[in-house]
Amino acid sequence: MKAIVTGHTKGLGAAIAAELTERGIPVLGLARGRAAGASALLTQIEVDLSDSAALAAFLAGDRLARWLRDEGATLLVNNAGVVAPVGPLQEQDPLATLRAVTLNVAAPLALAAAVVRASRGERRILHVSSGAGRNAYPGWSVYCATKAALDRHAEAVLQDGDALVRCCSLAPGVIDTGMQAEIRATPESHFPMKERFVQMKQKGALAAPEECARKLVDYLLAEGFGETPVDDLRNA
Structure with a gap:
């Protein structure tokens, strides 16, 4: 068994990679x-998954196939993502939107297809989703839309009916990472719900990345993984 983790250098991604190793x-x-x-x-490849040209070049190469060669089971954790751009449409940088959609949607979907094509045996694909994919929030139109895309992708993969390909879009809860710090630093005019996240930090309500990673990996390796294509780790 081998695993692939995107955004493994910090936050939840670093904790997931550490838990797996x-x-x-x-x-x-x-x-x-x-x-x-x-x-x-841990084997590391530097690639900017928000850069469509860099992503295409990586997928066109053979590094992924060489890594997966002769493996009986493969895990893919699509963790990398960004919350920016934040704010109403008139405040959004179109190029930032393009980078966010590439990182949050194009990269996970393309990597899922690439991994399945390059490997054999059972494949388990976990998209790190968010409650924002299931509820609309002011200022988060891009983030909500991109996370919702991962949810629909997982549901459709289940309907494809391949018993060797399991996929779940999993919301991990609110975690004490750099993304949360970024959210708290956002002007309230761009994100009216900012105070909710400030209060969660002050009350110690944010989950530690290491504890979340332990539960997430347990979930990923569980016998019933993929039976529920859209799930919340807090309900597991």
Whole structure:
């Protein structure tokens, strides 16, 4: 068994990669940079998944296929994502929207297809989704739309009926990561719900990345993974 984790250098992605390697599962990390002091079981490839040309070049190459060669089971954790651009349409940079859609949607969907084509045996694909994919929030039109896309993708993959391909779009809850710091730093004029997240931080209501990663990996490796294509880790 091998795993692929996007955005493995920080936050939840780093915690997921660490949890997998601690369980003896080799991980291929895909991110713009490299994690220092990483496990010997972690192989890293630098690729900007928000850059459509860089993503296309990576997918056109053979590094993914070489990594997956002769593996009996493969895990793909599509963790990388951004919340920006935040604000009403007139405040959104169109190029930032393009980068967000590439990173949040195009990369996970393309990697899912690439992994299934390049591997054999059972494949488990986990999209890190969000409650924002299931509810609309002011200022988060791009983030909500991109996370909703992952939910629909997982549902459709289940309907494809391939017993060797399991997919779930999983909301992990609110985690104490850099993205949350970014949300708290957003002007209220761009994100009217900002105070809710400020209060959660002040009350200690944010989950630790390491604890979330442990539960997420347990979920990923569970026998029934993929039976529920859209799920919330807090309900598991």
